[in-house]
Amino acid sequence: TTTTQTTTTAAPPPVLDDPQKITVPNPRNTDNYARLGTTLNQDLSAFTLCLHMRTGMDPSLSASLISYATVHSHNELVLFNNGAGFVLYVGMGFGPSVNFPVWDGMWHDICATWRNSDGGWELYVDGALTNFDSGLSVG
Numbered sequence: 001t002t003t004t005q006t007t008t009t010a011a012p013p014p015v016l017d018d019p020q021k022i023t024v025p026n027p028r029n030t031d032n033y034a035r036l037g038t039t040l041n042q043d044l045s046a047f048t049l050c051l052h053m054r055t056g057m058d059p060s061l062s063a064s065l066i067s068y069a070t071v072h073s074h075n076e077l078v079l080f081n082n083g084a085g086f087v088l089y090v091g092m093g094f095g096p097s098v099n100f101p102v103w104d105g106m107w108h109d110i111c112a113t114w115r116n117s118d119g120g121w122e123l124y125v126d127g128a129l130t131n132f133d134s135g136l137s138v139g
Contacts, residue, residue: 046115049079056105059083065110079112088112088121091137098123098131 051065060083068077078089085097102108102125111124119138123131 044077044116046113046117047077048111048113049077050109050111051079052107052109053102054105054107055103057103059099059103079110086110086123088114088123088136090114090121093119093135093137095121095123095133095136096131100125100130 049066053065057063059081062081062083064078064080065086066077066079067075070076073091075089076091078087080087080089082097085099087097088095100108100110100123102110109124109126112121114121114136116137116139118134119136120134121132121136122129
């Protein structure tokens with residue numbers, strides 16, 4: 001007599017306290033958002049912000065991909081779609097609308113950089129530079 005035993009191993013549960021990962025809960029709407037509780041000890045002199053996203057959302061709808069709030073402003077740093085394209089908003093200034101080809105339901109990497117010395121900024125989609133300029137919220 002031969003006995004065969006089958007063992008099924010489930011995938012490990014997700015790490016819920018991973019400080020590097022934010023998952024927006026379903027359903028996606030203005031009342032349902034993810035929050036990362038953190039503080040910075042000093043003002044930002046530069047940043048690089050990257051996110052990995054997938055959406056089949058209608059590109060004519062307005063939506064924020066990320067918003068960084070401070071005690072002085074609920075939207076100190078925002079990367080959002082204004083219905084005409086993506087806009088990087090830093091402090092009181094914002095760059096032009098840039099259309100990203102990300103509305104296809106596939107995964108995409110989006111990165112934005114900014115530095116306060118000259119207000120230089122760059123936007124990347126899937127590793128390709130899509131737009132850049134300077135003069136955005138200098139200082």
